[in-house]
Amino acid sequence: MNGVTTTGAGGLRSMPQQDQAQRRSKLFLKTLFAILAGGTAFFVTNVLNEDDGDLWQWTMSIVLGSATLIVQLLVDFGERLEAVQESQKRRIRDMKDSLSSHHTEMRAAVDESFAKINAATELYSKVDGSVLRSDEVTRLVLGYTKVGEQGADIVKAFAEEELGRLALLMENLGNGTADCPGENHEWLIDLTKCVKRTLFATSTSVDRDFWSSEPARRYLAAQETAIKTRRVQIRRVFLVDEESEVTDSLRQLCERHHKFGIDARIAVRAQLEPTAQMNSLNDFIVFDGELCYETEPDIHVMPAKTTLKLTREHVEERINRFNVLWEATEPDHTPEPTPAPEPDGGRAVTHPAGPRRQP
Template sequence: MDGESGIPSPVSAGGVRIPPVLLKTLVTVVVATIAYVITNLINQSQDELWQLAVSIVIGGAALIVQYMIDFERRLSSVESALVTHHRDMKNLVSEKFIQVGEVTGIFGKLDRAGLDTENVKVLLQSATEVQSQGPDIVKAFARAELARLASTMVNLTGWTTEWPGENNDWLLGLTGCAERNIDAISSSVDLAFWVTEPARRYLDAQSEAIGRGVIVRRVFIVEAAADVNSELEEICRSQERRLIRTKIVVRSELPNDLKGGPINDCVLFDGELCYELTADRTQGNPTTTLNARVPRLGERIKRFNELWDAGRDGGPGVR
């Protein structure tokens, strides 16, 4: 391709590129020579100077015509490039305006929903900084966290989402968001859990919620009366000292119509959302589900109230 005009350059039979200027010069010389020969043949009586002048004029005209043709080709090439560039820029600007419009619309929705747009800005800016200068493992982790967050938000538009295993972050976060009441069912009494660091953080979060005026109740479910030992009662008393209301339900002593109900671990927040383990921890590999759908939520609220009414006080001598 010609570096200036974008027009294919002539090549020789051997594939060697002939410079455009040299080619124009050769064409001009050839045309002038032919003109000189023709004028000499037509009128041999004219002097040599006149024949040479005519050949020069014709050769010059041929050179001008070549440059005019080349200029027109270059102009067409530039016009075509400008049209393509204009179209590309128009499409790019349109796409950017659409993206800006989408972002503006999203932030407008956030404002109308009462959400803090500043947190969204911080999230986007921080993610950009990490991707631009962080180590590869940090970049990969940041992308995975963004994808996880996006997936959770998408699922919550359907009022339910799941997590493989237990998700203590959800539990603590929801406890911090509760405004009215927290009702919990502990179906598998893992006594050792309540002296662990995660349990302490969980109970601290519930104590903070109680300080905000939230009512916290917990039902411990055991299979038989023999399982109600001093260790369990001490756990209940320690939670009662935190102003967490507790009761113990012996499953074998329940009326028949209550024995067959679900006993999965679950926590109800403000009667509007259920944090539930879909399998007992003793069975291993539970799945955490957040569910705000009315049918399931109504079932869990009804079940908790039934167990609460059927339970015995968990902290004797404390209240």
């Protein structure tokens, strides 16, 4: 580009040789200029003082020539010194700029690191101060970290998907409402494992097929455990529109609930009071009077959506609806009175209430 091309080691070695040649050329010119100055002085002194001896002329010539050379060397030295000083100033300025830039970057990195530390500290402080179990949160983070370090790509993608789903559920629960497509049996069973006082539920034709499935078996087992170990009161109302829908299979389902200790009743909407006849009522379950689990049917009368609602107004409205249904429904006393033998020789005592049901 500039007309000078140096390649390889030979090009690198030629640079000092060129600098040395230039220095020799400048020194030769300075010496030649000093000689010329001395010769000029000799000529001038010879013209002006023809009677004097040659000693004074030669002395003046030598002194003037030497002075000329010294002045040139001093000027050259001054230029070099000024160039060195400028180079040092430039180097110091560049160093200051570099140190300032490095200091800014280090400060930004330190601030960012402390901000992350503060955020993590604040997060774990909130976790420790929460009523939730902090050890489970720590377990989740450690497990996710382990998957990120050792898992395959498909495992990492699946873990990220599940973590995102869990995070969304936590955010929605914090806002008072969470939902998911279809019927979420795991939510239903987990909530039954967590209930401590009451479980009030309605069951319509939408979930009638559910009771013959494997999740229903686990659901009933979880309810039985809640009744026996935590003394949870469980009530369920099976809703039908007409008397003709009260079939033998529905009665058997109701009796099956009784065996698990669940107080179950059948309600015919057409026979209820107007205050208890609700035209549109989704299946819902109220846990401990604090959370409502609901399923919404689609056009094919199949569960299309599951919703968890924690807002006080909605939960209280569902509790009131259930209480109206429960109070308007009499238990179905289908068993006939059974005679009990007496030890006095054949007398029998009738038990009008039939088999005793657990609350």
